[in-house]
Amino acid sequence: MAKSTEGYKGLKLFELPWTVFAIFSAIVLAATYLGVLPQGMAGCFAFMIVIGTILNEVGNRTPIIKDYLGGGAIVVIFGSAALNYFNLIPKLLDAENKVYAMGIKLDLIGNITTFFKPTGAFLDFYIAALICGSILGMNRKLLAKAAARYFPAIFGAIVLSFALAGIAGAVMGFGVIKSVLLIALPIMGGGMGAGAVPLSKIFESSGTMTADEAISTMTPAVAIGNAISIVMAGVFSKVLKGDLNGKGALMKTGDANAQEYEISPEMQKKRDHVNVTNLGKGLFVSCSFFAWGYIVSKFWTMLVPSVSIHAYAWMIISVAVCKVLDIIPEDIEIDCFQWFQFIMKNLTTTLLVGIGICYLELSTVIASFSLTYLVLCLLTCIGAFVGAAFIGKLVGFYPLEAGITAGLCMANMGGTGDVAVLSAADRMELMPFSQISSRIGGSIILIIGSLLLSILGGML
Incomplete structure (x- = not known):
């Protein structure tokens, strides 16, 4: 044997x-x-x-x-x-x-x-699993209770990062709209699989540019933004002292800490018990939510034809509402999480190969890269940190921890970026909050992207 x-x-x-x-x-x-x-x-x-x-x-x-x-x-x-x-x-x-x-x-x-093309079937399949499983796999308290304070910090990061990128783009001749849509938007989108890839599909569906062109332009920004975020996390965690630094604690009052939002041992045990039937149910529910997103998108287009919102965005909203209102049975949530884990762990590199071959034109990447491009990426990350830190302080967070989790963990590359940023800052205990930024924050960027492209896409 x-x-x-x-x-x-x-x-x-x-x-x-x-x-x-x-x-x-x-x-x-x-x-x-x-x-x-x-x-x-x-x-x-x-x-x-x-x-x-x-x-x-x-x-x-x-x-x-x-x-x-x-x-x-x-x-x-x-x-x-x-x-x-x-x-x-x-x-x-x-x-x-x-x-x-x-x-x-x-x-x-x-x-x-x-x-992979022209329908993008495999991309849709992957993204449906990613969105559904990642949101349903979150701790409900983390999503519901932290939202009142944490989401304003995320929006502070988004607003200031977009503003700095737009202003610098205008001053440096790159263009306000181009700076916001092609640099700030993908950097704040949560990486490649959950950010730049679905954004490229949204670009294509809006008629702004092909998915190939969008990916080729956005990918350097995502990579550079990730690198800058990691470096900034390490530097700021050592430079900022006193009341600006919570030494790992996010909230000053101490009434809500990371431990409250962790997945319970009982839930983790259920998640770890995987069988093929669970995976099949997770596949079906994820694809069904994706279909629901297209249903809502169709009716929205009929009612408000002037503002296009992609089916991804409606799927995200629908899944998040179901999670917060506790509509989906726990066992089905676990099934979707397990399916998401299966797809993410086994097929992410496969997806990335397809992206590189089918969507990334090296000639476009080379043509788009410049000192101006680098400066715009840097200002986007600075805006993310400062915006989140400022709003975080107003709602009772330590500015450093707010800037790292709600700001830099928005500007990095998803899960791996979160680990790198928090490791550089020696703040691994803040991982539950960084997951809000990567998962829900990235989803918010997709929604914002749909809205901005429907309004500003023709100006690119």
């Missing part, structure tokens, strides 16, 4: 011993470069898992990149885009003469593009 891999202690890739992963990867890559990789979903998934896992590991182990530039996620996106840009992945280069990259008659890029 073959030995189990459960007790393996060495390097693992895609949660497999690296030797096992290497064998299966060799099979996939051999099929790819012999031109016999299966068509459709099977071949696409196999190739993207191999490439995504390898690039993710490189990013998570490379100094500076792993600490300040988003780690594996950024390397997967840009690495995949580079492989496509330099024609290192088999694809059809000339439809009329049947000219293929490297002479291999396999249009893998075309297959992956069909999988």
Whole structure:
């Protein structure tokens, strides 16, 4: 009988011993470069898992990149885009003469593009799981009780970051609307999977620009904003003293601390008990909420045709209302959370490979990057921190902790960015609050994005 891999202690890739992963990867890559990789979903998934896992590991182990530039996620996106840009992945280069990259008659890029576009089916599938599971997986007290004080701090971060980016954009000749929509908006959106990716779809649905163009322009901003947020968290936590620094406590009164909002051991035990039926129910409920978002969007468009709000936004609002009002049974909430975890842990790198190949044009990225771009990213992050710190102080928070959680944890790259920012600030006990910023705050940005694009999109 073959030995189990459960007790393996060495390097693992895609949660497999690296030797096992290497064998299966060799099979996939051999099929790819012999031109016999299966068509459709099977071949696409196999190739993207191999490439995504390898690039993710490189990013998570490379100094500076792993600490300040988003780690594996950024390397997967840009690495995949580079492989496509330099024609290192088999694809059809000339439809009329049947000219293929490297002479291999396999249009893998075309297959992956069909999988991701034009409907964006896989993106929608991923985002539906992410939104539904992440919101329903939050502690209800954290969502309901903290909202009265915490959300004003988030809005303070959003308003000032947008204002500074817009003013600087006007002064530096980049443009107010362009600075807000293409730099401040994605930086404050909560990373790639829950931020820039759905935002790009919203851009496309509004007719402002294609999703490809939006991703190519926004991705550098997300990466730079993440790096700046981590550095600022470390610096400000050491520089700010006295009444500005709560030394890890968010609220001055002490009547609501992070422990009150943690997931109970009983709930955690239920979450950890996963079975395939739970995953199936989570899939169904997530997709149903997504369909509901489209129903509401249709009726909204009929009633208010001048203001377009994307189905993502309506889904977010609907799920949040159901969570706060305790409408969804607990077991179904757990099912959705488990499905979200399954998708996030197993298919995030796959999604990022698709984004890099199908949506990120390196030529556009290179053309958009400049000193002006860097300054606008820096001012967006400064605005996020100062705006959250100022409003946080008014509602009874310590400014440093408010600026870090409600500000910089809005401007970083989601969950991994939260860990990096709080680690740099030595404030890991504030993780429950940072999750509000990444999950609910990021969702608010999608709603704001829908509204702004319906009003200002034609001015880009």
